[in-house]
Amino acid sequence: MKAEWQEMRIGPAATEPAFVRIYDGGAHARTAPVVLYLGGGAFQRAERPETETPVARRLAECGAFVMEADCTGASSNIFPEALERTFGLLASLNACRKTFGGTKSPLLIAGEEAGGNIAAGVALKARDQMPGELRGQILLSPMLDPLMVSGSIRRADEIGMLRRWSDGWSRYLRAACGLFHPYAAPCQCTRLARVAPALVMTADDDPLRDETLGYADRLAAAGVAVRRQVLPAGSGWTGLYRNEEGPWLDAVADAFSSFVDTLKH
Incomplete structure (x- = not known):
């Protein structure tokens, strides 16, 4: 069944409704993970994409219940x-986790590109508040480094993303304090201990490779399982x-x- 955007209110009645897309094959076990997924868009997407997000669909095919949230579209792409x-959606999803998974379903957050930034920031906030x-x-x-000074980012022009990412950071960090806030730029966070275990993926020809791996190294140095x-x-x-889509999706599914x-042990 095709996943469609829908307005959904999760949790207390006072909670502001969110636009989400549900990927659920309905055949998962009672311990199947419940995943809040955040797509990309460089903090600039003007509207919700009509096509499904390939990674979100593939995670559901692996047996997870996946809820994709509209977090980087024009209506909500500014920090904070x-x-x-x-974070409010994650907390609400956690409160009714058994509705979507089982009694032992682990709660996960996942994101790509701009959504990966928000996922990392929300993981830090979850460590602090839940x-x-x-x-x-x-x-x-x-996307973790608003200064865009890594070595690999120099290849961004080769895939037409340098200007898009630069403009996206400017849009996301409209508030002057955003650049220095660890939830907005997780790569600058100096307190990473006890954040949730992480799966971090990139590629050798990825312009975001260096900042991705740099963050993975800093998480590991803080004692986080990576x-x-x-x-x-x-x-x-x-x-x-x-x-x-592409063959790389199989690698994501396997990882x-x-x-x-590993989370079951």
């Missing part, structure tokens, strides 16, 4: 509004930024299943 709305509830975070080439995977150049990974298995 985007992060606060997403400790122990978020079991894992999945970061697929997250699984990192770097796909080889030419794997088609940068199709992630164009909502394109996700393996990561979830």
Whole structure:
């Protein structure tokens, strides 16, 4: 069944409704993960994409219940509004987790590109305000460094993303304090201990490779359990930024299943 955007109110009646898309094959086990997924769009998407997000669909095919939230569209792509709305949705999803999964379903947050930034920020906020509830975070080439000074980012022009990412950061960080807030730019966070375990993925020809791996290294140095995977150049990974499917999706599916298995122990 095709996943369609729908307005949904989750949690208390006072909670502001959110636009979400549900991916649910209905055949998962009582321990199947419940995943809040955040798509990309460089904080600039003007409208919700009509096509399904390939990664969200694939995670559901792996047996997860996946709720994709509209977090980087025109209505909510500014810090801190985007992060606060997403955290509220995660907390509400956690409160009714048994409705969508089972009694032992782990709660996860996942995101790609701009959505990966928000996922990382929400994971930090969850560590601070709902400790122990978020079991894992999945970061697929997250936008983490608003200064855009890594070595690999120089290749962004080759795939037509340099200006888009620069403009996206300017839009997201309209508030002057955003640049220095750890929830807005997780790569600048100096307190990473006890954040949820992470699966971090990128590719050798990915312009966001260096900041992605740098964050993975800092998480590991803080004692966080981290699984990192770097796909080889030419794997088609940068199709992630164009909502394109490719063989790299199989690698994401395998890494996700393996990561979830580690959370059971």
